Amino acid sequence: MSDKDTTEFSRESFKDRILRELEEANKAKSEGTFENYSKENEKAVMPSEIKKRELPEIEPRQIATPFTQPIEDEIPAREAEAQAMLAAFPLDEDPMKFREKEEAEAQAKAEAEAQAQAQAQAQAQAQEAEMPEVLAEEQEYGSLREKLEAIAMQHQGQSYSRRAKRAENEADKLVTEPEALEVHPEEAEIPAVEALKAPEEATAVAGEAMALEAEEASPRQRRARSSEESSDGPKAKKSKKSKPKKRMTAGRIIAVIAVILILLIAGTGFYGYNYVKAGLQPLNSADKSYKTVNIIEGSSSKQIGLSLEKAGIIKNGTIFQYYTKFKNYTGFKSGFYNLSPSMSLEDIANNLEKGGTKQAVAPSLGKITIPEGFTLAQIAKQVTVDADKKNGKTNISTEAFMKAAQDESFINKMKTEFPKLLESLPAKNTGVKYQLEGYLFPATYDYSKETTAESLIEQMLSATNEQLKPYYDQISQSGQSVNEILSLAALVEKEANNDDDRRNVAGTFFNRIAQGMSLDSNSSILYAEDKLGDKTTLKDDATVDTSLASPYNLYANTGTGPGPIDSPSLSSIKAVLSPAHTDNLYFVADVTTGKVYFAKTLEEQNANVQTYVNDKLKQ
Template sequence: MRLRWFGLWALALVAFCAAAGAWWVNAALGPRDATGESVAFEVTDGASLASVSASLEEAGLADALAFEWLARYRGLGSELKAGEYELTPRESAEQILERLTSGWVRMHTVSIPEGLRATEIAERLERAGLADSVEFLDGVANAAWIRELGLEGDSFEGYLFPETYRLARGLSTRAVLEAFADQFLAHWQMIEPAAREAGLSMREVVILASIVEKETGVPAERPRIASVFLNRLAAGMRLQTDPTVIYGVQDFDGNLTRAHLNDASNPYNTYQIQGLPPGPIANPGADALRSVVEPEASEFLYFVARGDGSHKFSKTYGEHARAVDRFQRGQ
């Protein structure tokens, strides 16, 4: 009889422990706060399951021990995706685990306007918390990545396509550059037949488009500006365009001098070199790219700024000289 009672007590104890365990699991894996607000939570690259679990508990989002147990039980302990997440204590540990392993990261918007240099884009990305500017510029100069992504040249300068991007924080430099390259290549596919018909390579189109982008802020002028440069190249004339010179000047202070124009050591000085500069001087947008492969049919060889953002175009040097006197010297 005594043994029978002992067995019953033992069974009762086991049942109680099982019930208590089940209650703890349900409580520990359930939402931490039914009225809690959303919080930003970051999983750093290479973070361990234990450290992520501890951070979740510190943020009031999950019980560390229970979350770690759940992840291991589900076989997902090594599947956490790096990135920034928007989580809420109203979610269960199961829901949070699903988010962290599926990569439902928080996206951030950054707008890249036409005509920026890679250095300026790097600064914008860093301000948005989307890239380290130094690491980004190192990636811009990675010639191997350029080739692997189907681009031409030895730099991403010119291929950082102007667009509004939605990117996650914590992306690798290469992943960010791939986002830019994908946008460029999507637009390149649309104009590549026209470029091929014009006898222009991808690199030549991008270089010329970058010059067009920097020369005018008037969209309607782009095809005519492009025609001037194409006409000059066809005639064997130097491009003689100030923006290329400026690009090649270290720490340019905004004052373009005669010494700058006479500097033959500047590889981007199109007053001194024949043909195109060695690379793009900015990152052109879709309209500038299209203007190069679909330029206006013209005989213009010169242009000068009017002072209102637009330009006066000329076919002869004499006509151009008179336009310079009128618009820049006030004669």
């Protein structure tokens, strides 16, 4: 081994021993056992080493040599420098523990930075997914971030290299210049402490790089970082960002689904409402044509609805079925019906309750309406008017109708067809003006191109027969004929305007008949004078000729007269079949108001006539 190698070996060993002794001395000082340590250590030190340790306590040499003088001159300056360095870095703690603590803090800080960087990357990815425009900006500044990180790493490496080199130089000085130990054994720890500061400087450089990157970032990124820095930490950022976002997303999904469901329900309800509403309306209000429909006996409302829908009369058979159930229509009759798409469900149901014809007839061209209380002469004029059209005319003339109504052969044919109705029909030689007067039911009738006066009269007689069918037994048991019931009902129709007055008038007539009194009806005399049906004034009614020679003069003749004077309504017929039970024998009607005043005695009657007739005539 050469002298050079030996010198290097000795130098290295001595440096290690010096560092170990300094650490042990500092530890003993911190534990309060430095004095014992010094004594024990002195025993283990070689005499030559003790001599070296004691060199600083020797009085300064009085004789300076040219070789030692420069070194001695530097001692005060070195002592001052060492004291300043020790003051800046006090070593109150164990150097090893201090180093471990610094290393642990540096490692924890590095891990925190790595975690923050990972979270920043994850957040950047989330922002890129949520805002595509941020992705472009991130890519633009990616190269800048990499450059800054490279600069920081390079700076950190250079700092570590400088600190390590400085520590090695200081150790060499301790070997070559032991006089430096005069300051304090802890001085040798300074390079190590400074070396431990390198991670902090590297962190500072990285922080400056991140600040520079933040200044270069877009305003949107700076706002995002500002929002994140205000939170409690990485975990808090994640919980405040991601979880509410998930909840917000779920809430939006639920809200969208709810809105869709509400719209679907509302749309379905609106569509259903409009569909049902349309089904209740006429299929085509502008289509006035008629179609023949055959309703088979025993058909249910469902089957009838389907038949009407198939024939193009209504829109929906099911809606018709539920409509008739809701309105309690139960008396539908079989037969042939002429119905129009312009008819409402109510009109169709009413026609089905009235009954159809046994044979199919041609579809209707329009309608003929006969008001209640019309005389046969008035009816003959009315059949020429089409009720569906303004100023419309039918294919039936007044002359043809009057001729058919007085045709003996036709009347006999009708007697055969409607025996119960026409059983008590007055004979032509009884003084009756028209045999069929009062037997033609006031209603609305359809007519077609095939309708004749005879077929129309037959249809009217059929309607009266249908209305009286429920009452034939009651009429038979009352001891009166159908002709008498219709005759009284015709008088009631002209004397009263409401159901109560009708029943009271009918009761008064029966009371007078029971006592053998004449009915004293002005209306019958007006009929005999061919004035009934015209607008009657109070004077006309008060000045009737009570001495008129006519079987319809019910002042001069008892009973109900030869026959009805008009076509009574069903209400008047019911009033005669169920009259009011009173003691009234008289009544007077004010033709101007329609009000009827009743009296039990002749004196009361005369007073009413004076008040409501004579006095008004004087006005």
